[in-house]
Amino acid sequence: MTARPQLPPLARFLLARLAGGAFTLLLAATLVFLATNVLPGDIAHAVLGANATPELVASVRADLGLDEPPHRRYLDFIGGLLTGDLGNSSAALAQGNVLPVADVIGTPLRNTAVLAAITFALFVPLCLVLAGVAASRVGGTVDRLLSGGTIAAAAFPEFLVATVLISVFFDALDWLPPLAAVPEGRTPLDDPLALVMPVTTLLVLCVATGFRLVRAAAVEVLAEPYVDWARLNGVPEATVLRRYVLRNALAPAVQAFAEVARYLFGGVIVVEAVFAFPGIGGLLVRGISVNDVQQTCVIATVLAVLYWAINTLADLAVIRLVPRLRTEASR
Amino acid sequence: MRRTTLRRIGVPRSLTRGWGLAGALTLVALLALAVAGPLLAPHPLDEPVADVGQLPGPGLWLGADQLGRDVFSRTLHGGLTTLGVSVGGTLALYLVGVPLGVVAGYRGGWVDAVTVRAADVLLALPGLLLALLLVAGLGGSGGVLLLCVVLTQLPALTRLVRTATLEAGSRAFVEAARARGESAVRVVGFDVLPTIRPVILADAGLRLRSSVIVVAGLNFLGLGLHPPTADWGLMISENRDIIGLNPWAALAPGALLALFTVAANAVGDESAATRTATRTAARTAAGTAAGTDPTDAAPTDADPREARP
Numbered sequence: 001m002t003a004r005p006q007l008p009p010l011a012r013f014l015l016a017r018l019a020g021g022a023f024t025l026l027l028a029a030t031l032v033f034l035a036t037n038v039l040p041g042d043i044a045h046a047v048l049g050a051n052a053t054p055e056l057v058a059s060v061r062a063d064l065g066l067d068e069p070p071h072r073r074y075l076d077f078i079g080g081l082l083t084g085d086l087g088n089s090s091a092a093l094a095q096g097n098v099l100p101v102a103d104v105i106g107t108p109l110r111n112t113a114v115l116a117a118i119t120f121a122l123f124v125p126l127c128l129v130l131a132g133v134a135a136s137r138v139g140g141t142v143d144r145l146l147s148g149g150t151i152a153a154a155a156f157p158e159f160l161v162a163t164v165l166i167s168v169f170f171d172a173l174d175w176l177p178p179l180a181a182v183p184e185g186r187t188p189l190d191d192p193l194a195l196v197m198p199v200t201t202l203l204v205l206c207v208a209t210g211f212r213l214v215r216a217a218a219v220e221v222l223a224e225p226y227v228d229w230a231r232l233n234g235v236p237e238a239t240v241l242r243r244y245v246l247r248n249a250l251a252p253a254v255q256a257f258a259e260v261a262r263y264l265f266g267g268v269i270v271v272e273a274v275f276a277f278p279g280i281g282g283l284l285v286r287g288i289s290v291n292d293v294q295q296t297c298v299i300a301t302v303l304a305v306l307y308w309a310i311n312t313l314a315d316l317a318v319i320r321l322v323p324r325l326r327t328e329a330s331r
Numbered sequence: 332m333r334r335t336t337l338r339r340i341g342v343p344r345s346l347t348r349g350w351g352l353a354g355a356l357t358l359v360a361l362l363a364l365a366v367a368g369p370l371l372a373p374h375p376l377d378e379p380v381a382d383v384g385q386l387p388g389p390g391l392w393l394g395a396d397q398l399g400r401d402v403f404s405r406t407l408h409g410g411l412t413t414l415g416v417s418v419g420g421t422l423a424l425y426l427v428g429v430p431l432g433v434v435a436g437y438r439g440g441w442v443d444a445v446t447v448r449a450a451d452v453l454l455a456l457p458g459l460l461l462a463l464l465l466v467a468g469l470g471g472s473g474g475v476l477l478l479c480v481v482l483t484q485l486p487a488l489t490r491l492v493r494t495a496t497l498e499a500g501s502r503a504f505v506e507a508a509r510a511r512g513e514s515a516v517r518v519v520g521f522d523v524l525p526t527i528r529p530v531i532l533a534d535a536g537l538r539l540r541s542s543v544i545v546v547a548g549l550n551f552l553g554l555g556l557h558p559p560t561a562d563w564g565l566m567i568s569e570n571r572d573i574i575g576l577n578p579w580a581a582l583a584p585g586a587l588l589a590l591f592t593v594a595a596n597a598v599g600d601e602s603a604a605t606r607t608a609t610r611t612a613a614r615t616a617a618g619t620a621a622g623t624d625p626t627d628a629a630p631t632d633a634d635p636r637e638a639r640p
Contacts, residue, residue: 164582171574
């Protein structure tokens, strides 16, 4: 028997996830390329309009590299991603300008990160408190109201929530601005009032998604014998909730938060479009509507990487919180 | 009596009472409205009949939209596109996803491996992103929207059906049928499919809701159907600018859309809850036979809302 050096389980888990992730992301990038490059739809035509002469279209296509065979363009795209060369915006190129995608996506990425971070920072405590309140009164009026309200809210498309908010808080009351545009060179935090409605929209939908999962976890923990034990020993209810219930419901709660974070991806894209917020989701939608192939590919790949990172981080957090999983993780 | 009749023709128990019944009736009513609506519309769709953003009045029940067209007529017309594509897409989703999941779960081997791998890759992209990429590649049209509905939810459904088939395939009566030498088609048709039917149908309502949200969302973003089509999602985005003049132009289609998603949600929620309750009752009755391992419950108790884009 040869004694092989053993990595700790957590490290093995991480290595396995990184290897699997690299493979999955490569396939995802391929999918992104296939969807945007191989399917019909020609940016040269889209930018130049229907009246463009065939010669003009041909020259723009050459500028864009569209006359190269697909496999060459695919290798260029993947190679570029690996070496950090994100290429140039196709829409700008078709108009004769060179605009590196890397320069275009930086600020929107930061803006979106700010929006998502604010939403998440408000969501986590709000969701924990609401779920705790509902779970400690299972079947009561408060619980039924909260559960019913979140089920109904979960069914609302985010653009509808945003539209209703705008019609109430801008058109009827005129308290809040309807758009959350950020001027050049400023950050979203310079105008906090404009962020209220986008953040509220996202918050409504996050709580609607997360509440039920966290509540279910808390209800389960509340039924455990050690909670009865603590209560019978006269531990104050607040302490029971904080020390016994919260700690043990945290692992499923983190999974619920990961679910919400995944969900934020779709929500953010729509909400940014509604409020004209200069984030990465809005940029993606605008890029698609002008057929900007390169920019769309890059943003989609960046989003896939972030999505994967969030999933992996959530799994790691759960493993940290549930000691039992630390040794099982690598199996 | 009536309930037994409904049950006999295959209507799930959850839809014959309470919120499930209310949701199901609302869905039927809205679908009927969407189909019959175009026949009832009093005004032409594409011609201005009043001032821009005129408020509701006699003969103009919901006022006028951003081009002075009749909101009432356009709302009656606008359900067919969204609901048609969503319902059709959800049906297509099941027609593709169920066979795929059953074959993967029953055959196993490389078919299974490829299916699971493909589903994982699709799940590596957020659902809405996948839909946006399809629209970017193919342009917006009813067919592409239908494809978006299918592809965004296919991986989750296929995996669900596959897991259920794996579970059913290891049951004694399925093994007995195999041992009798029955063909795979017979075993799947007579033993596996009836066993997994409740699992498959439990979240049909939630998938329908997700479908509507995808379709209406893409139309709202201006990446789906094009003006001057009368469509609820499109109407909401078109009339957002005149919400101060005539809020009904955006809120009327919005309310109907919300009614549909909430009703689909109620149906899905009730059938999922009934199913969990039945399972729990069965397990308690069966004692330890159903297995005391808590992980046993994991695949079906997983939240079906994961499919939400």
